[in-house]
Amino acid sequence: MDPRPEASSDHAAVCRALIVDDEVVLTGIIASYLEREHYEVRVAHNGPDALAMAREYDPDVVVLDLALPGIDGLEVCRQLRTFSDAYVVMLTARDTETDTIVGLSIGADDYLTKPFSPRELLARIQAMLRRPRTPSGAGATEDAPARVFGAMRIDVLGRQVFIHDLPILLTRTEFDLLAALSARPGVVLSRRQLIETVWDEQWVGDEHLVDVHVGNLRRKLGDDAGKPRYVVTVRGVGYRMGTGR
Numbered sequence: 001m002d003p004r005p006e007a008s009s010d011h012a013a014v015c016r017a018l019i020v021d022d023e024v025v026l027t028g029i030i031a032s033y034l035e036r037e038h039y040e041v042r043v044a045h046n047g048p049d050a051l052a053m054a055r056e057y058d059p060d061v062v063v064l065d066l067a068l069p070g071i072d073g074l075e076v077c078r079q080l081r082t083f084s085d086a087y088v089v090m091l092t093a094r095d096t097e098t099d100t101i102v103g104l105s106i107g108a109d110d111y112l113t114k115p116f117s118p119r120e121l122l123a124r125i126q127a128m129l130r131r132p133r134t135p136s137g138a139g140a141t142e143d144a145p146a147r148v149f150g151a152m153r154i155d156v157l158g159r160q161v162f163i164h165d166l167p168i169l170l171t172r173t174e175f176d177l178l179a180a181l182s183a184r185p186g187v188v189l190s191r192r193q194l195i196e197t198v199w200d201e202q203w204v205g206d207e208h209l210v211d212v213h214v215g216n217l218r219r220k221l222g223d224d225a226g227k228p229r230y231v232v233t234v235r236g237v238g239y240r241m242g243t244g245r
Helices: 024-036 047-057 073-080 097-105 118-129 172-182 191-199 209-221
Strands: 016-020 040-044 061-065 087-092 110-113 147-149 152-155 160-163 166-168 231-234 238-241
Touching (some): 047 073, 061 118, 073 087, 097 209, 152 172, 172 238, 209 231
Parallel strands (some): 016 061, 061 087
Antiparallel strands (some): 152 160
16 A cells, blocks of 8 residues: 555545445545545445445545445445435455446446555546536537437436436436537547546546446447447447437
């Protein structure tokens, strides 16, 4: 682990962070890094306490270990998504693709595999929290009309998606991906371009993270990957927005 961080001039805005891990020493180290950057921090060491604290505290970001006593991290994330749109960064000692895909599929936004640098975790959190709640970088303006693709209507300013006038519940990351693609209909965006738009241009990690989130987005939109209407794969390049028909 890194020593305590040096003071940074790039202080985060006052944001609430919930750290959930049964390793007391690790949570203390993570908390010290976040507090140094002026985050308000709460800590939980098991699943039930994490959910209770999330309801009471309403965090902006949750750092969530998968291996928890009481209720495991996957179930915590699943329940968390029923009442919170906080960003979720998963921590896992299991360096397997299955764990990562399952965690992302139930609503996590990013992941780190143990052991990791607290500085990297802090950078990931800061990158997520820099995202505007209304993605101005995705072509939104105050008088922007809804974006319509067949039966789907995207209200960028309201961060809402409707299909046949029925609301579709998306995570922040899923919505931001859809906003980025729909801002440039017909233009193919590479994984790297999507990461720079949705995550951060300095984000470092497995770019296939994008594929998992696109898969989740398609599932919620009822989009068939074999014959997609909304999110089209361009093999070897990336993704583009379809017409919806």
